[in-house]
Amino acid sequence: MKTGLTDKAVLVTGASRGIGRATALAYAAEGARVAITYHSDEAGAKETAERVAAAGGTPHVVRYDLGDEDSVRSAVASVGAEWGGVDVLxxxxxxxGEAIPRPGRKMPAFEEVPPAQWQRVLRTSVDGVFHTVQAVLPLMRDREWGRIVVLGAGLAETGLPGAAAYGAAKAALHGLVRSLAWEVGPAGILVNEVVPGQTLTENVLAHASPAFLENKAASLPSGRMNTPEDVARAIVFLGSAANGNIHGEALRVTGGL
Structure with missing residues (x-):
């Protein structure tokens, strides 16, 4: 199957580690030019860039603050100036937010969540993607071709105590994908969502006990949890020429949850 990604300009936001890093490397293996954004982990982004180059891609590192519209638009402009446009986002x-649910961590009751924390998670996560897509679309329309893949979250459907704001933000992005599909499809731009279940990222491995991970894997029909590479392969497929007409869909990578 031909992905048609050789020399395509790919922008991966949040690529310092985890699923973002695995996605950047998967695109690099297809010969793409990969822009890697980071907010605070510049060292992680630079490590990703080195690995992108070693995998056969061309890296470009740029700072990107999801909660700052000017930063978002500046990052997209940097990629456009570097490579003449953006083919894949x-x-x-x-x-x-401040309260990240982790195994063994007691989370505040919903009625105790500070409104400012709720608003920060929703406004940053949803508005940041809005501004990013707005900045990228003119570059894709100029080429009459593009692929947009939004990363959702399985917990938006299954729920998780303490993660209401995060789940609400991810659910909002699902609605964005569905409506955006109607707007950009005629321009040759396909937009989809990948919905991962809990994935063995560095953060999960650092905070979850072996017993928790073993029980979690045993609860899944596939018998194992995702690796970041499992999710990255789905993203690369949808965000490539191999995807000819899958549009406005949510592809679940959950081990059958």
Missing amino acids: VAGAVEW
Whole structure:
């Protein structure tokens, strides 16, 4: 299957580690030029860039603050100036907020969540993707071709105590994908969502016990949790020429949850 990604300009937001890094490397393996954004982990982004180059891609590192419209538009402009446009956008950056649910961590009751924390997660995660897509679309329309892949979250459907704001933000992005599909399809731009279940990222491995991970894997029909590479392969397929007409869909990578 031909992905047609050689020398395509790919922007992956939130690529310092985890699913974002795996996605950047998967695009690099297809010969793409990969822009890697980071908010605070510049060292992680530079490590991703080195690995992108080693995998056969051409890297470009740029700072990107999901909660700052000027930063978002500046990052997209930097990629456009570097490579003449953007062919693929992978919108993976997200704002978790101060309270990240982790195994063994007691989370505040919903009625105790500070409104400012709720608003920060929703406004940053949803508005940041809005501004990013707005900035990228003119560059794709100029080429009459593009692929946009938005990273959703399985917990938007299954729920998780303490993650209401994050789940609400991801659910909002699902609605964005569905409506955006009607607007950009005629311009040759396909937009989809990848919905991963819990994935063995560095963060999960650092905070979850072996027993928790073993029980979680045993609860899935596939018998194992995602690796970041599992999710990245789905993203690359939807965000490539191999995807000819899958549009406005949500592809679940959850091990059958």
